[in-house]
Amino acid sequence: MTTSNDPGYLGYQPTLEPLKLTTGAGFVQTIQPSDGAVFPSGTTVSIVLTTPGGGALGTWAATVTSTAATWNVAAATCNDIPANSRYTMLVTYPTAPVTTYAWFAGVVVRT
Template identity: 75%
Template sequence: MTTPNDPGYLGYQPTIEPLKLTTGASFVQTIQPTGPALFPAGTTISIVLTAPGGAPLGSWPATVTQTAATWTVPAATCDPIPTNSRYTMLVTYPTSPATTYAWYVGTVIRN
């Protein structure tokens, strides 16, 4: 059965975007809630990285306030991440039980 608003899949669909890293530069990013929305206290957001072959490369937690999630990841941490690695940005809301969404996913591209 399909409906007029059927996207062709079940489940939440993350936004697909590349994550751009520049050799020798820090990764700096800020995400703000839209409109009057706020991040609830206890919200966590992390970028989880895997190598092209799937091996884990670590995660970069954001500093989350009610009005922004920010990352400042030093170049020494970013530079070893190879091109074509994958990332998933996970946001976890402090519901009961906790609810985790994959907000963004994609590949790593490099300058």
């Protein structure tokens, strides 16, 4: 059985990209909805960081407005995240029931 636009797997697939952190620098990022869309009131976006084995390293919550999700994480916080750690960017929409997607995922790269 196939479905229209069958990607070869079930479920939502996050975009796989490395997250680059530079020693001594903060993490600054802005993500905006595309094509004039907006984030519904109550939307949350966060980056969850783990060790390669899945141990918790922290969560960085974005400041979310209707037009952007932004991060400005201090260098001192970023410096504690080792290379080869893992991250997942989760967006949660205030639907009923609440819906959470993994938008991005990947490995942490240090420079």
